[in-house]
Amino acid sequence: MRTREELQRISMTVEEYELAKSILGREPNDLELGMIAVMWSEHCGYKHSKKTLKIFPTTGPHVLQGPGENAGVIKLDEELALAMKMESHNHPSAIEPYQGAATGVGGIVRDILAMGARPIALLDSLRFGLLNNSRTRYLFAGVVSGIAGYGNCIGVPTIGGELAFEKPYTENPLVNVMCIGLLKGKPKSGRAVGAGNSLVLVGASTGRDGIHGATFASLELTSDSIERRPAVQAGDPFMEKLLIEAVLEALEKSDAIIGIQDMGAAGITSSSAEMAGRGGVGVEIEVTKVPQREKGMTPEEIMLSESQERMLLCVEKGREDEIRPIFEKWGLNFAIIGKVIEENVIRIKENGVVVGELPIDLLTEKVPAYDLVTKEPKNLKELQVIKEMLKIQNYGEVILRLLGSPNCSASNWVYEQYDHMVETNTVSIGTGASILRVKGKPYLLGVTTDGEGRYCYLDPYIGGMLAVAESARNLICIGAEPLAITDCLNFGNPEDPEIAWYFVETVKGMSDCAKRLNIPVISGNVSFYNESEEYTVYPTPVVGMVGKIESVESICTPEFKEEGDTIYVLGNPGNLGGSLFMEEVLGEVRGKPSFDLELEVKLEDLLLKAIKGGLIKSAQDVSRGGLAIALAECSIWGNLGVDIDMTTEKSPEELLFGEAQPVVIITVDPDREKKVEDFFKEIPIKKIGKVTGNNFVIKINNNKIVDLEIEPLKREWRDGIERWMK
């Protein structure tokens, strides 16, 4: 019998223990219990999210691999496919920001590698508290340098992502990392098959680091969490770089590798059980064959270690020596640690003596899946109402303030620390979705990540839809057709019915929007328990999306191009619900975000056609900060002014800073006004002004309420983050 306290330390309930015992038909020993605990942890077992996630659309004619493998894969053309996946490393980053973020990069890169793909880009979606807090600055600087330290060394460019700074993330920052990779032919699988075939551990040696990291990730953060620092792994990017080259070389030169699997959370236990589960076989592992970094490691430590930069291969029996020299050339371990067996069990041996044995399905299919108990928060309806609005005296000042907010400003401080150019494919970053060329192909790739926690907090269904819609719109604005989604869902404790309600509603919103826009969700990750004693994070879904741009000629960029061009707004700007303006200027997170899905569908369709047809000169999505900030960014990037003249029945605050979606700003050659108005006649389109060579001027109902020079706009925008991080 185990005590409740003993079980609590490994994040298991007494009920779960009893269930495991009854499936097993006996008491598990310590090794077996450790293995069950990690595989039944939320992090590995998805026990609170599995049922909800089933509603995502996951198929499409171009989907080669949906959820369930190391990463999702889509077909790009007859020759090339693209693997994509996003993952969180929130808890480790809250405790040890540099290593937490670094190993997050390492893990996601190996997921892509496991599909047989060469990683070609990384994106990071980061959320922190406010920068006036010194611990936040420590976490922020540490996370950024951890991503840089790892990503730069392995030679995979970090080309995008987004940032937000809001109070609920103070103690529990979000660090979501996305990786994409290219492969030729059929994707690889993390599958073990064929009794007698070898299990080969390649890469780094195994040490005592990261033991029970997966269970640690499945607990809320407390003041004692710092003591769990040993549960955070340490990364070795040099080793990872060698692993990437060795694995790709082995796959290119030999077909002896049957299956390939990242070894991440729960180490050898999860990688071998998952491989066996997918292949419908069993595995036998001899722990003394595992190359060890330290002396005297117990079988439990070896089976649970989360030492980084390791992968597990299933290699055809007798052909091991075809690939061994490749790994040895790169200076890596190549250790046959076990074999595939017919019996569906995982059998652990130490010097030939069986020290543990569990049925595979106990660690995979039979992980409990809970129905969530959900309840709408009582105060939500009240939160969705905007009370009386403060009247703004100086609109120009507000624009400067929002531009200088780290939530809107330039992110050079961050991305200049990342090598974003290595691999020489990076065409554009820093303004909307990032663009990569594909060597030898006429088409290009657009990549973006989006997700606004504030919207989900105020209306999770709409917030979920917006995360998907905004990603898609960002791709459309650069001329890319969206192809697939990977996501990372960051929430608090799902055993709290209100959090569970937020989770379910967010997933419904994402799913409904993805279905309507016809974009499959092909991989993803859920991170629960993102809360501390003081805060629970905003419900934060982050959507990573990839799209295809037909050719260099169909690239569209957001900056204003030429004096005299006509500026149009597509959609209906307005609604301060959940806006950054409400939060930064009025100090309130309030109101109900608004979104029109049917308009989104039409707008995206027309806009992409207009861009491909060369009808417009620039396109910019209106989101955080509203119309005023979107216009200011186009001015800053194009080094041009505007003369905006609008009439409206709404208040200037709503019109300029509202974040209703979808809204897009486009510019067109003045000769084409008629053509453009005709083209977009099915959706709301309004001429709002001209691009000029002078100041940033806005008139509303014939009142000039903004007249700013471009230089101060630029300065505020450029220094927003830097002024805190000097």
Place this chain on the structure above:
Amino acid sequence: MNFGIVVFPGTNCDRDCYYVIEDILNQPVRFIWHKENNLKGIDCVVLPGGFSYGDYLRSGAIARFSPIMSSVKEFADRGGLVIGICNGFQILTEAELLPGALGRNKGLRFICKYVNLIIERNDTPFTSEFKKGEIVRMPIAHNEGNYYIDDLSKVEKQIVLKYYGENPNGSLANIAGIVNEKGNVFGLMPHPERCSEKILGSEDGLRIFKSIVRSL
């Protein structure tokens, strides 16, 4: 012109250089694993950027002991062309094929961005396609680009490239690239292979490779 690109464990710009030389310039090129010692038939050795041996001890400090480096030394002594880019530059200073050393950037952060450079010498095999005094744009991406030497007067005549306007890393006398006395070994922090195509934002880097091809 036969190019040979040396690959150390941790090199990560090898394939980028290969692409420019083969696909853009249509010149013969092959990779040379660091454990080889055969440079037969090679006219120009490229030491590309990256993190050889993880840069764990000091950038370039371990790579200089790789077997290929003694061949590179002999090759350079015989007058063969050697270009070291970024980590390659660091390796060349560690191997004493070039004078001076490269320390941590003054801001103690990795910097990846385009910088302006001024061409100080165009009488080298690496820069003949430029005008003297010309300002060009190329990207840098490094942690250790802060060039230092005890006595600047020793290398003043060997400076080929200087940062122009902003000095991004604290480098002495704004040095971004130097040659050896003979002028056949060139080290530079900027990455010419990253700016050799219009689609990537600049073609200034291609002129370095073109100069090399023209020199033969």
